[in-house]
Amino acid sequence: MAPPLDPRLVKRATATRGFLVAVVLTGIANACCIIVQAWLIAHAVAGVFGSGSTVFPGPLPGFGAYLAALAAVFVVRAGLSWLNPWLAHRASASVKSQLRADLMAARLTNPLDASTPSSTLIHLATQGLDALDGYFSKYLPQLVMAAFIPLLILAVVAGQDGESALIIAVTLPLIPLFMALIGITTREQVNRRLKYQNRLANHFADLVTGLPTLQVFGRARSQLKGLRITEQRSRIETMKTLRIAFLSGGVLELLATLSVALVAVTVGFRVVAGDLDLTTALFILVLAPEAYLPVRLVGVHFHDSADGTAAADAVLRIIEAAETPQAQPVTPPAPGATEIVFDRVSVRYPGTDRASLDNLSFTMRPGDVLALVGRSGAGKSTALNVLMGFVRPTSGSVRVGDADLSEVDLDAWRRQIAWVGQNPGMLRGTIASNVLLGYPGATKAQIREALDRAGGEELALDRPIADDGEGLSAGERRRVALARALLRIEFGGAQLLVLDEPTAGLDQATEAQAVAAVRAAGVGVVVVSHREALLRLADEMVSVGGDREQTAPVGGNEGVDDGTDA
Numbered sequence: 114m115a116p117p118l119d120p121r122l123v124k125r126a127t128a129t130r131g132f133l134v135a136v137v138l139t140g141i142a143n144a145c146c147i148i149v150q151a152w153l154i155a156h157a158v159a160g161v162f163g164s165g166s167t168v169f170p171g172p173l174p175g176f177g178a179y180l181a182a183l184a185a186v187f188v189v190r191a192g193l194s195w196l197n198p199w200l201a202h203r204a205s206a207s208v209k210s211q212l213r214a215d216l217m218a219a220r221l222t223n224p225l226d227a228s229t230p231s232s233t234l235i236h237l238a239t240q241g242l243d244a245l246d247g248y249f250s251k252y253l254p255q256l257v258m259a260a261f262i263p264l265l266i267l268a269v270v271a272g273q274d275g276e277s278a279l280i281i282a283v284t285l286p287l288i289p290l291f292m293a294l295i296g297i298t299t300r301e302q303v304n305r306r307l308k309y310q311n312r313l314a315n316h317f318a319d320l321v322t323g324l325p326t327l328q329v330f331g332r333a334r335s336q337l338k339g340l341r342i343t344e345q346r347s348r349i350e351t352m353k354t355l356r357i358a359f360l361s362g363g364v365l366e367l368l369a370t371l372s373v374a375l376v377a378v379t380v381g382f383r384v385v386a387g388d389l390d391l392t393t394a395l396f397i398l399v400l401a402p403e404a405y406l407p408v409r410l411v412g413v414h415f416h417d418s419a420d421g422t423a424a425a426d427a428v429l430r431i432i433e434a435a436e437t438p439q440a441q442p443v444t445p446p447a448p449g450a451t452e453i454v455f456d457r458v459s460v461r462y463p464g465t466d467r468a469s470l471d472n473l474s475f476t477m478r479p480g481d482v483l484a485l486v487g488r489s490g491a492g493k494s495t496a497l498n499v500l501m502g503f504v505r506p507t508s509g510s511v512r513v514g515d516a517d518l519s520e521v522d523l524d525a526w527r528r529q530i531a532w533v534g535q536n537p538g539m540l541r542g543t544i545a546s547n548v549l550l551g552y553p554g555a556t557k558a559q560i561r562e563a564l565d566r567a568g569g570e571e572l573a574l575d576r577p578i579a580d581d582g583e584g585l586s587a588g589e590r591r592r593v594a595l596a597r598a599l600l601r602i603e604f605g606g607a608q609l610l611v612l613d614e615p616t617a618g619l620d621q622a623t624e625a626q627a628v629a630a631v632r633a634a635g636v637g638v639v640v641v642s643h644r645e646a647l648l649r650l651a652d653e654m655v656s657v658g659g660d661r662e663q664t665a666p667v668g669g670n671e672g673v674d675d676g677t678d679a
């Protein structure tokens with residue numbers, strides 16, 4: 114079972130520490146208020162019945178004075194009840210934003226990590242972490258109060274009546290014991306529920322992405338059945354969790370009620386027998402339930418927080434997995450002035466039993482245009498991902514100058530690279546804002562010029578782009594991505610252009626423009642393409658997968674003179 118307070122959360126989310134100190138202080142203040150409140154109630158009631166007091170003996174003030182003091186205690190308790198959630202929500206907001214930032218940073222270091230699907234990541238970063246609100250605003254403050262209030266009350270009761278203190282001391286630990294037993298069952302159930310919720314999110318995301326395909330093949334409606342099954346499974350697991358929550362709440366409530374009844378019955382008999390005065394008995398009777406309440410509420414709020422802690426646990430695992438300790442990252446050499454050597458590089462993706470890239474070796478001289486060719490699935494894109502440090506070779510090595518790529522500061526290495534991927538990523542905004550990603554300081558004129566060079570003269574800068582590039586054709590996306598890369602080379606200081614099928618889907622005239630722009634970029638280029646126009650630029654061709662027969666250009670431009678110098 115996970116500890117009530119995850120040490121990784123305290124270590125990583127600094128806001129947690131200040132919050133814990135504040136919660137401890139308010140917890141102690143609350144405990145003092147409860148004791149004073151019980152003392153005032155006991156004296157006020159006993160005063161009405163004219164009983165003498167052995168609790169804090171002294172002259173009894175009037176009933177009105179007790180009421181005024183009680184009102185003051187209520188005001189202080191109300192203030193504390195307001196302060197706690199206020200502090201909790203501030204801490205929770207800060208912890209969530211820190212975890213989200215760390216999660217994104219973890220994904221950025223390894224954007225191709227297939228172990229966490231993007232829809233799971235989205236669920237964790239949004240609703241998943243939002244569930245931490247319950248943890249911070251309810252569970253954690255209650256946990257701290259449960260640690261202080263019962264002990265303080267026990268000490269005060271022990272000072273008044275040893276017998277009652279003994280009953281409380283024996284019965285009180287039963288509640289955390291039962292809670293621990295319930296917690297073990299709940300933790301497994303909550304993780305199972307999170308798993309099914311993630312599965313539902315992934316299923317839904319897949320369906321939405323593949324909807325046009327499913328529609329064309331007439332399979333859209335039949336998918337509803339699968340979705341219904343996943344949704345039903347998620348609902349069943351949610352109901353199971355709720356059932357455990359209600360049942361465990363009932364068990365703890367019963368235990369606390371029986372314990373208080375035990376104290377009340379013994380105290381009552383002793384008052385009747387004259388062994389205990391009324392004020393002391395009332396004082397103990399008012400205090401006893403308050404000793405059990407905080408511990409019992411921990412059990413209740415545990416269920417409110419369980420979803421949040423399960424999500425935080427999943428997020429922390431992803432963050433920690435991405436933190437591969439790199440002793441002292443070496444400053445990478447400038448790719449424009451150094452050789453890049455692939456030495457028998459092989460890659461086997463986790464969970465697969467065959468190499469996706471097998472024994473690739475080549476040496477690229479600075480400033481060269483190197484083309485990677487080979488059949489589909491031979492591992493060309495994988496080789497580019499290795500070059501950019503997104504994928505680590507399973508065997509073999511990549512050397513950049515005197516350094517091994519695995520030892521260099523990858524952020525610094527990537528800052529020197531401009532990239533056009535096979536499916537270039539686009540963000541919601543405009544064409545201009547997407548080109549600007551290449552060099553955020555570029556002016557409108559510079560963006561326009563880069564787009565024109567990339568063959569996108571007709572693309573208006575202020576044309577809106579929806580989520581994930583919706584609204585742009587595949588060819589338009591590639592031209593926007595190429596313009597972005599050109600801007601990065603010209604103004605951002607990138608010295609290596611990495612291209613993965615940048616001209617696929619372009620007509621001959623537009624392709625010729627894009628090819629001319631690549632040639633004019635004046636930096637080293639590593640290109641994956643099946644298109645003759647681009648391959649003609651190459652100083653060297655490297656066959657990936659060893660299948661030379663398939664390396665001949667297969668695009669729509671075979672034999673076509675695209676107007677570029679070979």
Ligand SMILES: Nc1ncnc2c1ncn2[C@@H]1O[C@H](COP(=O)(O)OP(=O)(O)OP(=O)(O)O)[C@@H](O)[C@H]1O
Pocket residue numbers: 225227462463465469470487488489490491492493494495496
């Ligand atoms: N994240 C991944 N996990 C598991 N296997 C993968 C992953 N990415 C790629 N592969 C597999 O690795 C092999 C090489 O893929 P890669 O994309 O590098 O090929 P490619 O030569 O670029 O193909 P294409 O010309 O069709 O784009 C393929 O069989 C692919 O299915």
